[in-house]
Amino acid sequence: MYSRHTEIPTLDTRPGWQVEARYYNQAALALRRLGPEIRLPLPILKHLDLILQPDAWVVVDRVLNDMPVVAWTAFRAAHRHNLHRPVACELRLYHSMATMVTNRALACMADRLTVALAQEDQRIPRGQVIAFRSRSSA
Template sequence: MYDRLDAVPVYALRQGKVKAMHYNHVQLALKRLGEEIRMPIPGLKHLDLILQKNAWIIVDRVLNDVPVVAWTDFATRERSSLHEDIPCQIKHYHANAVMIMNRSLDAMEMLLSEKLPEMLPDELSDVLPFRKKDD
């Protein structure tokens, strides 16, 4: 479990939101695949994305997993529907963190869409047919 967010000084702290689609997809993946998912970000050679229930962290693999940006403190208690964006805190640990945020979330969505069906055990990925009604 990645726990270095408090050990590294924060460059900037902002209130933000994540799209409901991203949040819902990550929560589904975490329920199915475990409490932490780590994936490389395509096009960003030395950056990985670590997904946890309470934080999504982009880390620099070359610099001993120093955080670059993190989405934390997801405000889901007041959430009344699945389509609303989720307020959160966005912690920047690098001056250029803004430049990779959207690209990383888009890559995350692409990777989860492609890899989630492959990573699921066969019994979880099968679709059961509806029973036919007897006439």
């Protein structure tokens, strides 16, 4: 599991950050179905990858030996009752231009996870509906 985001000092930390529910829900579903750690290349951000883990989402720079750029951590989703409400978290910035990456990374994550989850759905065998026997008219 990737852990450099906990070892490297941050430039800025924003504790009151909100992640839109659609992003959080999709990432949580993908982590349940596809594995405990998912690494997604971000094609619109040429040399950046997004690493999804249950406790953190980290954008890393492949060229700089997976140096973290931005990380979403400390999700406050325990005992969550509203699936449509944003999830509070902590945003950690490791690069001076990290804020320019956040929205693009989340949008790209949503696109990539939609494709990955659709491919996973095709691999799952579908059940069959069995017709009830007709009742006798006795």
